[in-house]
Amino acid sequence: MSTIRVVWGSASAPTAMASYDAALAEAGIENYNLVSVSSVIPAETPVEAVGTAPDLGPAGERLTVVEARATAAGPGRVSAALAWNQSVDDGPGLFYETAGETDREDVERRVREGLAAGQDLRDWEFTEPGVAVESHQADPGQYTSAVVLAVYGESDPIL
Template sequence: MSTIRVVWGAASGPTAMASYDAALAEAGVENYNLVSVSSVIPAGAAVEAVGTAPDLGPAGERLTVVEARATTAEPGRVSAALAWSQSPDGGPGLFYETAGEMDREDVERRVREGLAAGQELRDWSFAEPRVALESRQADSGRHTTAVVLAVYGESKPIL
């Protein structure tokens, strides 16, 4: 089974899309077409928090991701978090994402609460949760984006 890498970044730019692209560059996934999926970790997958993605294949290919993303143009703090937990016996697991204009403590509390709620819906056993969090102070007059992504495996051709 492939590895799921958890990556993160935050950046500012003159537009919302420019700040998002720059945040993806910090995470190392700016050259891929991201395809979002819901939050189930397949049985047997290894999840590694790496910060910045290694080379995952040629530019323009498709990457499957679970993404937490927040963008603001207002002064304040923007945060994104991804929590996950897997079955200790190698079974499936779950990601939960949250993001917004909030401080680090609030986004971490919310992502942990969300993960716990998702775990209650499933008849699986879960190991201790892990959390990856990115937060950045937003300046007036610029857009700021924070992202945390779980990247499933390597890139695949889109055509």
């Protein structure tokens, strides 16, 4: 079974896209085409918080992710958070994400509340949640991005 890796990064740059690309580079996934999915963890799939992704395949391939992302012009702070937990006995699980122009504490509180609401919708018994938060302050005249992503397995050819 493939592993889902939770990665994160933040960076500032002269444009919004450049700061996003640099944040993805800090997370180790700047060379992939990201395809977002909603938030369900397949049964019997381990989730590991690793910070920076290992080599997941050739550049240009498709990478399936759940993404929390915030970008803003400086001065200002952006934060992104991803929370997850799985049902007991290797059952399925959930990811919840949130991001914004706010501080670490606010996005962590909001992502925990969202995860709890998602749990209430399901008739599963859950393990303790994991949470990853990334936050970054932008200088005036710069853009800043913060990302936290759950990366499903390795890359796949896009063509």
